[in-house]
Amino acid sequence: MANIPGLMVVEPSAEQSKHRAAGIFVRKDKRVEGESVKERLKEIREHVKNNNAALIEQLQKTLNTYDGVKTLIAKDAKDAVSQIKQIAGDTTLVSINKSNVVVNELRPGLKDAGFKTYLRYYGEFKNFEEGKFQKKVEDYWSLPGMHGRGLVESFDKRHSITKLASSGTKDYVAIMGVNAISAEDGTVYFLQHMSNITKDLQQAKKIILVVGIEKILKDKEDALLHTKSMGIYGLESILLDLIPHDIENYDFDSLPSLPEENSQELHVIIYDNGRSKLLTNEYNELFLCIDCRACARQCPVGQHIFLKNDMVYSPKNYLLGSLQGWLPPHEVCLHCGRCQVECPVDIDIPTLIWKAQFEHYAEDGRSLKKRMLDDPELLAKLGGMAAPLSNWMVKLYIVKLMTQIFTGVHKDSNLPTFHKETFGDWFKKGGSHE
């Protein structure tokens, strides 16, 4: 029997544990203080950021000690897809987990390579109708353990897989982005809200674990807290993903079992795709991220555009994608600053987004429309000087249309009213009320 590192699945406490979790919530002595978890998390992630090359090397050595694992290194998405193609052989049916690395970075290439990829996670919800995922109240409650923050104890290891299945496998490939892996002993951690991860680990003929290099942690203890924290801080963002949208569903459970001799294969791809480059520049703060997506819950833009498709959206994921070059620059950002509010490791995402935008405009230049709008004070001065005529004019349809054409300001925009006398003028005159 081939030996493999442990595959651990962390889940929020389900039905039977709700009372226990509620008890922990009430009993303050049993609660782990949110701040202490955050401090520990930051330490863990700083270690990853500062020792990444050494951790990659250590993980490779560790994985080589398991005869049941085949390890590969992929420098980018193209590389990874080509490796997956070789591993998959004739199999084109693929189940993927809802991870940034697989859904956002690899899926387009997998599709181009002829794979049929399905997000099995959504298939576990009841509300599918004609290929559309429907948002219904009960969907919220089919996700177990919505207990609130700071409840480290409400997430626990629920499943532990220590050997590959020698029977009952099905003819498909599971490609799964791991949430954390221990460099010390190779133990893999997944966060699971439904049962898709466990099923894929038990059923897929070929399991391919994609390890983004930032997911390699020092040891099991670090990897477990990292994974639990994803669940704790990202709970509400999980709910955002339940926005109704078109999605292809596939019933993997109904696939027939392969004959006995088809035992499972386990492959690990250590995946870079521009990450190590980020470590060398000012974006290395992104290595602190645990991918909990707490920032996504706060992002007003993401909730309205990115969650409608299959993208595993967060402002950080978007920024990473644009830095990797597969997404356009972060022009959709409205700079509300909300993405920083709940980040458990205090990544200054707003500043990093500004920086990425500045670099983009410095390199590619700015449109005339952008140039016309970057000095609103000048426009206000001109409008004020011409008031009240200017106020009458901006209400004319033809003026609105011309403004739209030349400045890009939408003709239906509600514009403010110009004042002949500014506050500054009034103050200089002595500030007396009329």
Next chain:
Amino acid sequence: MNDKVVYYHGCFTNYYNPDVGKALFSILKINNIEMIVPEQKCCGMPMMANGNPAGAKKNFDYNARMLAEAAAPGYDILTNCPSCNMMLKREGLPFFDSEDAEFISKRIYDASEYLYKLYLEGRLNTNFHEIPMRIFYHNPCHLRVQNITNEPVALLKLIPGLEVVKVNTNCCGMGGSYGMKMINHERSVEIAKKLWNEVKEANVDAAVTECGGCGLQIAAGTGIRIIHPLVLLNDAYVKGDARKAA
């Protein structure tokens, strides 16, 4: 006068809603605080948002110098625009840091935050007249992310008769000129819909918010009157009829 503060009015107050600045002037006067208004330019955030960091730096440096000079004796600096506040206090610092920028960053207050601080210290004149009015308070993102949410509400609640029916902390989707742009307009409206519905359902006399952009967005979708908290507060002092304020 016992005290002095430096006032950064920003573009919106200066050019589009001078009544807000006048209201703050009056409030401060009633509380024996003198307002100093140094020369100033646009805070620079619109330039940053339109990819012009060089232009933003020019304005930021100018403002930092003028404000630092005016506040040098140890005066606090007040703003009434959340975006200007955030720009001067923290957003510009990673890119345009300087001694003056650090100096002013530590002294910047949102006007409501400052006035509520005075109240907690027992220094705010609370001789308010009654304003029998139901309002919807929208907390702009740029205050929300600085954790300035409770202070404006607590300040408004000092006004007798004023009922804060609902406090909203969701984004309105305007983001300065973001929502006005063709490429973002539809998305901006989509974001705003939730807020518009909440305002309509609240059945109030007015929506109160510090941000000029948020105000335009709320008015666009609801037609409701928009009032800056400072205008309301000043009306409570001088017994103006806030229900007519726009």
